[in-house]
Amino acid sequence: DAGVIQSPRHEVTEMGQEVTLRCKPISGHNSLFWYRQTMMRGLELLIYFNNNVPIDDSGMPEDRFSAKMPNASFSTLKIQPSEPRDSAVYFCASSLNRAETQYFGPGTRLLVL
Amino acid sequence: AQTVTQSQPEMSVQEAETVTLSCTYDTSESDYYLFWYKQPPSRQMILVIRQEAYKQQNATENRFSVNFQKAAKSFSLKISDSQLGDAAMYFCAYRRTSGSRLTFGEGTQLTVNP
Numbered sequence: 001d002a003g004v005i006q007s008p009r010h011e012v013t014e015m016g017q018e019v020t021l022r023c024k025p026i027s028g029h030n031s032l033f034w035y036r037q038t039m040m041r042g043l044e045l046l047i048y049f050n051n052n053v054p055i056d057d058s059g060m061p062e063d064r065f066s067a068k069m070p071n072a073s074f075s076t077l078k079i080q081p082s083e084p085r086d087s088a089v090y091f092c093a094s095s096l097n098r099a100e101t102q103y104f105g106p107g108t109r110l111l112v113l
Numbered sequence: 114a115q116t117v118t119q120s121q122p123e124m125s126v127q128e129a130e131t132v133t134l135s136c137t138y139d140t141s142e143s144d145y146y147l148f149w150y151k152q153p154p155s156r157q158m159i160l161v162i163r164q165e166a167y168k169q170q171n172a173t174e175n176r177f178s179v180n181f182q183k184a185a186k187s188f189s190l191k192i193s194d195s196q197l198g199d200a201a202m203y204f205c206a207y208r209r210t211s212g213s214r215l216t217f218g219e220g221t222q223l224t225v226n227p
Contacts, residue, residue, distance in 0.1 A: 033213070033215075043215075056214065107156045
């Protein structure tokens with residue numbers, strides 16, 4: 001059974017450019033989470049969806065960040081415009097429901113120059 | 114607010130020996146879950162073990178076991194018969210039973226020496 005799939009695995013972009021990260025959750029899971037990992041702040045939740053609906057976006061840093069989940073098998077995290085301080089590893093995770101164990105994807109390493 | 118603290122930034126162990134990683138947490142909740150995740154150099158976050166707070170019995174998964182002390186708010190991970198593949202960053206995490214947000218500790222970098 002395939003795990004959580006994220007793309008791209010690595011992204012290098014220049015400041016001011018738009019960045020889109022993609023996630024495909026485990027089939028049958030109806031909760032999806034976006035986390036960011038940095039040296040300074042560790043792992044922190046950005047936003048999570050339940051049944052494709054955003055439930056808690058209090059972790060989204062600012063208006064430059066947006067996330068969507070148009071269907072049960074796909075989600076995007078967009079940064080526009082990107083800044084060097086957005087450089088981090090972004091993880092997507094999914095769970096059977098919001099109360100179950102979260103399984104993580106391999107992450108996207110983003111570098112904004 | 115819930116907090117998770119891992120006081121050991123780095124630990125090392127000889128291959129085949131046992132090591133214990135420490136984790137403490139702060140919460141006013143009575144029902145919650147605790148987790149240990151492993152992050153090898155590939156950066157993948159891998160679930161190692163999970164403990165429900167209402168269960169007194171410590172969780173065990175093969176060579177991995179926990180020592181859950183609810184009153185002391187302590188949740189340590191014991192790795193027995195350490196293998197080279199156990200080398201990774203280990204994160205302790207907390208989640209309220211009624212919630213979805215995982216709160217992570219700072220991580221402990223484990224080195225396994227041959």
